[in-house]
Structure formats: C-alpha cells, structure tokens
Amino acid sequence: MLAKRKIAKILAMEEYFNPIVIEAIKPTLEAGLYPVKANQGQLLHFGARILKDGHEELAGAILYRKLGSENPWQELLLGEPDWNGNRVASLVLPNEITILEFAVLAWVDPVATCLRDRQKTSDAGLDASEYDLELASLHAQTLPLRRFLKRHERSFIIEIGAKLASFSAWYEFFPRSETSDPKTHGTFKTSVAGLERAARLGFDVVYLPPIHPIGLTKRKGKNNAISAKEGEPGSPWAIGSEAGGHKAIHQELGSEEDFRVFVSEAKRLGLAVALDFAIQCSPDHPYVSKKPHWFRYSVDGIIKTAENPPKKYEDIYPLNFHCEDWQALWNELKSIVLHWIGFGVTIFRVDNPHTKPFSFWQWLIAEVKREHPEVIFLAEAFTRPSIMQYLAKLGFDQSYTYFTWKNTKHELEEYLTELTKSEMKDYYRGNFFTNTPDILSEYLQEGGRAAFAIRLILAATLSPVYGLYAGYELAENQPVHAGSEEYLDSEKYQIKPRDWSQSTELTGLCQKLNSIRRAHSALQDMHNLEFCPTDNAELIAYRKQNLLCVINLDPHNAQSGSVSLPLSSLGLDLSSSYQLTDLLTGEKYTWHGDQNFVHLDPARQVAHLFSIDRQ
C-alpha cells in the first residue's frame, strides 16, 4: 500500500523505515481478489520475489494456516533466490477439504551475511577477523536473528477442494431411458442397471439430467418438435408441473424413497451422484402461480419467456433475479440445493450459469459451501472465454471447456497449454466431455469408431476430469440433420432404450482407461502435461511424468512418424535404450535415443499409452 498511500500523501515517515520489498507472490489470482484452487495432496509451489538494496543475505518464508484458525501460522522457508530475487517453496497440501490462508514474510539474515563475507574475505587471502568479532556479537543476541522482518500486507486464499473436483470420470445418462421399451418410462429402480454399467466402466460420477416434474404447456416433441404428441415425455429441462417444481421428483421416475435408494446404491458402487441444477420454469411450474412476482413481465402484463431476440423459448420462463422479492427468491433457490444435499447429492452440474447473475452464483456457492464444503459445482457454460473464466474465478469448482471442438494437433496443444500453463491453471478445472446430449461433434459424426476411441483417449489422458454421455460407448453418431451437433432422436425429447448387452471395443477401452487413470497418479494431475514434438501433424504426443501418449488424430488413415522425447527429464540418457509398455495393449517396445518411430493404424490401434521404464 506504500505507493498508493504515498500519492495520497498520508503515509507517516515510520512506514518507510523497513527496506524490504516483497512482490510477485504466487499462487495468487488478481492480487488476492479471488481464491486460488488447489487439490488434496497436491505439491503446491509458492513463489515470491524478495528485494533489498545492497548485498545482505535475505531470507523469506510462506506463512500458512487454515482460514479462520486461531492456531499459530506454520512457516515454510523459501529457497535460494534466482538472479532476479525470485524464490520458491513447495508444500504437499493436506488430504482434506479446507481453505488455507497464506502470507509472505521476509527478512535480512545478518548471521548468514557475516558468514558469507568472512568466507569471501578469507577465500581472497585477506584478514577476516573482523567478521569473527561481528559473528560473536551476533551470536550473543537471540537466534534466529531476523532483521527488518516484514510481512507483506496482503494475505491470499487457497481452496483445497473435494477429491472428485480434481480427479473424476463422469458418466451422464437419462434414467428414463433405462428401460427396454421406448413406451415404458425408466425409473430410479431400473436405473440401478445404469449405475452398475457406470461402475463396471470405471466411472466415479453419474450425472443425471433434471429429475423433476416436466411441464405440459408448450411441451416439446420428438426431435424438438414445436409441440409434443400425446404421450411424448418432453424435455427434463422444462422443469415444473402441477406435481411440483425443483424439489419434486418426476413421478414416473419413482418416489423420494426410490431416489434415496438409488443414491445409496450408487455410493455402494463407488459412485457419486450429480444432479442438474437448471434454474428455469415451465409455464406449469408451481412458482408461476404461487410466486408470480418472481418472473418478468412484458409491458402488457404477460410473463416473459426466455428469449434471445428474435428467438423466443416459449416453453421456459426465466426467473427475475432482481425482482423486489429477490432475497426470498435467492434463498428459495439455495434451499433447492440444500434439499438435494439432504438426499446425499454432493455434485451439481449447473445448467447455463452464464444466463443468471454471476453474483448470484458467487453468493450461492459461498452459502452452500459454508455448511457443505464437500459440494462440487460444475459450470455448464459454453460461451466467451472471459465469462467461462469469470465463473471459475467466482467459485465454480469445475467448468466445461472447448475441448469438444479442439480436434487438430495445433488446436489441442494451444488450448491445453492455455489450461495448464496460463493463469487459468490456478482456478479453472476443465471437465473434458467427449460428447453431451447437446454436442455430437462433427469429428465424431464423420470419423467412425476410430474417432470415438481417439477422443476418448484424449479426454481421459489429457485431463484428470473428463466425462462422456451414454451412447458414446456404442459410437452413436447420427445427427438430427447434416451440419447440426444435435443427436437424431435426441434423448432430450424421448425415451431411448439401448442394447447394453454386448460389450464393444469402446467399452473395453473405457474400462482400461479408467483403470489406468486410477493406477497412475500422473494422470490425476492437470499441470504436469508436456507436449512432445512429432514430425507428423496427425500424430500428437504428450508426456505426463513417465507416461507417454501418442495418438493418431486421423481416424481414417494410418499415420507414422517420429516422436521426440526429452530424455534428460525422464532420467534417461541418449546412448542407452529403454523399454516402454503400452498400457492399452500390454505390448512392450524398446526405444533408443530421443527420436523414435511410431506407426498407428486406426483399423488396429489409434494410440499408444506408454509407460516408460528406466533400464
């Protein structure tokens, strides 16, 4: 604050006494305005630059403790500086959900200064006895001597999240489709089969679209037809009917008790249940009649539908977050989240958070986490980078990404470099979905089963958090029409039973990948990603610790080329050979030097996922 107050000319002379400067503190986000996110057990690297005039030996430390704790600060010494005065210190974070506060301390070390000067003087063959006297005088004082001790005026926050926030594989399915007959509505009871499938495939989280009563008014029909035919189930995102709103369960799915059993069955199978939190109302939602003042009205007194002019979405009424009764509305929305937490749900995938006020989310997430720090919020926003980033800054634990549309080597390298090396690494946890009920990418539509394998391997190995939407393992790839990313006969508007009896190459791949992810901590970290050059634009290669992934991005043709490995980073030397085991096939390879040849034919194998073994 020195400089700022200096300008206002109100700083007392005493405040200039301390000569130490502390700057470039890491990790911080916008000078401490927002917390940094970290993971349980993560090796976190702190940094600070400590400067002072002259040549004295400086030292510094990170002070940290749990936020709000009355315990003494713990001290982590910063290491030796680089030429510019930058120092680092690393800390293994605790294996718990908590919030740490940290500050930076710096001081002059007169003993170290004296010892160094004595050494330099005697090394030069000169009389160093004056330093002996000085040392004696210093030792007569209390140790450790910290002269000009200074604490940086700001403190900074690190949120250590739930384990699943930083490492989890997600499986999205529609409970109503867990049936063998499109005319029979699946239920929470029949959906235990979906849980078992997800568990067998090795997933950690099952994510369900909204489970609430579906409106009848303006209900959409099959393939998003403007109106539903008799008996069509409608979209689960048109929430609310006479039977209830966001706290009710769609009666065809079962009872509250059935949902409780479903959640506990999931837990038994090692799965967490994620619900969709979509703040919007069908015209039949009880709020419309009971809380009409929570909606927006046209000048002519009609409730406003969702709109992005000239488009209008007549089956959905958005809430007016800034109505006069806003505090009651916000508290009601909070009570919805708490309601489902009461059923054992700890993860909320938030639908289109960018169409509701950011400050509402900031408030809601803080309020919920105050009592339930284990809860995870995933932001489903596909919009401008600045808005997706801001949602993550304000508190969302995870965020959807542009991964789905990054297909070429250049696009993938550029985007992953941003996620893992820019400031985003400190607050943005991307959840790499291969597909969603809204996104069947052109690459998947065109590329056949190989494309599905390629994108699955990319998602599961590039990011510790990834997911797929059911049907992916069956390589479903028919769009509603050419040029659309919507599925044909989208499950959003109809019940869609599938034949899950046969296992496919993709189910096997999925099982393997999830099993490998659990066995190899390298795949549980987002920031350890290093791309390796190849001489073929269709071959992408990247390394996470001792794992090397090489993928043929061309789903149609065999590709080959040379992969460059940074041998010294791997503790290998240029002259010796080393063995690699392909974790996907079990095959072993012997490589030599830093350039090795790879050939990948999508008809046989789209990728290697090597473990590199030192000899």
Next chain:
Amino acid sequence: MLAKRKIAKILAMEEYFNPIVIEAIKPTLEAGLYPVKANQGQLLHFGARILKDGHEELAGAILYRKLGSENPWQELLLGEPDWNGNRVASLVLPNEITILEFAVLAWVDPVATCLRDRQKTSDAGLDASEYDLELASLHAQTLPLRRFLKRHERSFIIEIGAKLASFSAWYEFFPRSETSDPKTHGTFKTSVAGLERAARLGFDVVYLPPIHPIGLTKRKGKNNAISAKEGEPGSPWAIGSEAGGHKAIHQELGSEEDFRVFVSEAKRLGLAVALDFAIQCSPDHPYVSKKPHWFRYSVDGIIKTAENPPKKYEDIYPLNFHCEDWQALWNELKSIVLHWIGFGVTIFRVDNPHTKPFSFWQWLIAEVKREHPEVIFLAEAFTRPSIMQYLAKLGFDQSYTYFTWKNTKHELEEYLTELTKSEMKDYYRGNFFTNTPDILSEYLQEGGRAAFAIRLILAATLSPVYGLYAGYELAENQPVHAGSEEYLDSEKYQIKPRDWSQSTELTGLCQKLNSIRRAHSALQDMHNLEFCPTDNAELIAYRKQNLLCVINLDPHNAQSGSVSLPLSSLGLDLSSSYQLTDLLTGEKYTWHGDQNFVHLDPARQVAHLFSIDRQ
C-alpha cells in the same frame, strides 16, 4: 473484494445484488499499488472488461479527475466491446504536470437493449410492437437510464510528468575539464562554453557529475590509482572535505553565485541542469565528525567503508539509513535536494540508488514532488532487472537501461520490445546513454567512428530520452586496458581538456538528430516503435509512424538487403510507388511495394532515417 470477503463469510447479501463485473482495467500497475506514468499531451488508451449474464446491452465509462480535486469526475465513454467484453477509450492527456485518478463505471443500457431487440425482431419479419411499448415505458423514465450502475471498488493513479521526463536529449560533461590546460581547473565560468556546445548540438539537459568538495583522505589518483599524487584532483564522487559536504560547491569550480549564473545561462540557452545525487561520504565529509552516529561501525568501533566483500572501497563511507537517528538523516538528505532546487536545478541523476533503501527513495521522491512536481529523478542503477524495475515502480521518472550492451539486431529487438510492449511501458522510461564515464562499450572500442554513429542514431531514434557523455562526439574509444569498459585516463580521476574547435562528422550527426527529433513528434514517443523485418541480420529497421530507420549494425562492412514495410499501416498500397526522404542526407528515394533494397556502407553512411511521404 467480493470474493475475498466471501471467503471470510462476512459479506451481506445486499452486496451481491449488482450483477455487473468490471475487470482487466488498464492502464494499471500491480492492481493499483503503484501509479502508472504518462506524458503530457499523450493519447492514453484506457481499457476495461465489462461482463454480465444474459444478452443486455452494456456500457461503461472511465471517470477521471485530478487527484485530490473536489471537482466532479469527468466521464469518458468506453467504446463497443470485443467478443470478450473488452472495451477501450482514448484520452489526450493535459499539457501539464499533474496526477490523475481514474475509476471505471459500468451499467446496463435498457434503451439500447430494447432498440436492438426491436430491430432484430422486425428484421426477422416478426411483430416488434412489444418493444415499442417497452421503449415508451422507458422513455417515460428519466434519461439516460443506467441500470445496475456499478463503480469498480478501486481507483487508479496516472502521473503525468514533466516534459523533459519523457522527451529529452542529455549531455554529460565535467565542468573541471572545461579548460585548455590539464593543470588549470575548469570552473562554472569556463563551463559556459560547455553549455554553448550542448546547446549548439541541440541537447535539452546538461548533466554534471558531483560539484561538491572532494575528499583528500584516500583520494584516488589517475586511472584509479590507489592513492593520488600531489595536485591530482580526485574523483568528484568522493564527496566532502573540510570545505563542506553535499550542499557545498567545490571551491575550484567557483562560488555559489557562479553556479547560479551557470544555471541561468543554461536556461537562457534552453538547457536544464541535472546534478548528480550521490549519497556517500569521503572520510573528510563534515558528517563524519559532526554526525558520526549516521555511519556504520565495525565491532571494533571503526567506521565501515563501502564494501562488497572481499572488495572494500576505502575512500567512501556509506551512510547508515537505519541508524537510531534515521529520521534526521533522511530529512537532511531531503534538504540537500531542496537546497539545489533552490538554485534552479530540477533534475537529479541519482547515483547507485539500488545501494540505498528503496523505501527511502519512495519517501524522498514523494516528499520532494509534493512541493516540486516538476522535479525529475533519474535512477542510475545497472543491476538485476527486478531491481531496476522496482526503482521505476516506486517513483523514479527515468531509468538507465541495458541499451549500452544491446548490439545485435536480436538483442535490440528483444529489449526494445520489452520496454515498449510489456508492462514496463506503463512505468519505465529508459534513458538511452550511448556511453557514460563508467561505460565505454566493447562495440565502441572496436568499431571506430562508424560504431559511434550507429550507436548515436540508435539511441536518438529508438528512445525519446537519450544521452551521451562528452568526448563521444570526438569518438574517444581508448579503454584503460583490454577487456575493461573504463576509459583510459578517465576524467573521473583527472582534468581532461579537449580540443572542441573542430566540428566532426559526429557533431554534425548529433545536431541533425536532435533537430530531427524536435521536428518529428514520432520520435518523441517511446511506444510507437514497430520493427520491420529485413533479410540481413546486420540490418535493423524500425518504424515510428511515418519515419523509417534502417541501420547497418556492422561498423566494418557494407551490408545490403531487403526491408519489409507494412504498407497498409502507412496508408500505402502495394501497387503504387511512394517517395522517401532521408532526413540525414536530404536525398530522395522512390520505393515500390512492400520489399525494397537498401545498401549501407559505413565508409559513407551507416543509416537511413527516412520520412515516408504518401504520393
């Protein structure tokens, strides 16, 4: 502060009501901790990112006024956003030394939103009458309507400095050498010749080494000999003798009255006088006897000399800025600066500021500028980048740079890009000295007169602030020994008369460059620099508006090659020819297209400084 306080869980619900986000505010330095520096009359670009959920039309403005003013804020509307919500606004800064404070305001514009939606709806051939109703309702309210008006919680500071801080050519000379005989000490009276020379060459500032009494004890002899012989004048940086200290004038230079006349003579010639502020004392300085407690002592009670073990500088005692009586010491040092301001001196070149406490400078500069905002402080620190940068952040108006050691095209392009495009552009004003009494670069030692011309043109055209140390125009290039950057027979330790009677190519070049700098505002701006590619590593080319400088960096050989010009930026098209005038020679050239051939032979001409004229 939302996020920070959110974590501490003390934020009232009301504070979350406003849905607008303001971030990425520019220009700012470390979130407002330090002021940004700007120049009089500069076109300053402000920026801010304004975000909100949904699709409403947003708007924003920069609020600014003089710091401390009671006048209403002036409002500068931010322009249309880019895709990410970033907006800019530009302001021509006033032609005065002042401090501006600015803040950012943002709001929803419901009228613009309604007009846009009506347009989109009617463009789609749909009924837009509901928007007419809404507009009527909005117009019934008070205009301009600013919904959700939000002001960012921080305000930021911009210091508009003295004109010479951002645009000036400096000439350094030793008054004692303004004599025809090495045995006769030059005086302020004889130094009027130096002033006239500087004025004739077109300089704006004359900078003098310390003008105070020189100590006798441990006085250094010619070529830095460990002890001076009888009659040797010693180094002006060994300040203080029985005759006085930092407020006294070395009696061989003249009286206080002589100095007053010298300063007013300089003013008459359009020159500002810069003094050296070197905070150190010779063993004979009056402080040593009168203020012994201002120094440091060894354990055995002897005053500590300056040291960087194992080296000791026995002719110099550093002051102890943290002695018990520190406030009196700091105030005494401040009174020295005020003393010379009383003589009309407005520029202080601070000797080795990085060996004195940074917070002392922060205090001193603030204190002096409070009463004398026109004063300029130049930091003479050649050290680590972080420290040179920090001195500029804390308040130094100008800083020495690494320019002297940047010789190759790559080095120059990289360094100038840092100075003009990185955060440094907002606070670091580099003063490009071609040489100093301490720095005769290897390039100058080896390259002959062509090297001197090359470095002079680089300094004068790359940076609006540059300087040279007298003797440069005579191409003095003899080092004290091979491998040293010290001059042979350095003027630091002896009187050095020169024959100024003949004009040389370099004096002519210097005159021309200073005259061109005054005539062309393009050369008065640091940040408008754009490098132009050439196909020869020895040819560097850069553009400032319509001026194009092409220099052969090889002082020994003719070089030729092709220079690429961004024609569209210059308002030229590929197919037409255009004329260039070499401002150094007056010769005219006709170029065609974006690639043109240049040949520069150092025996004849080391550079072109073209003015590009549209046809």
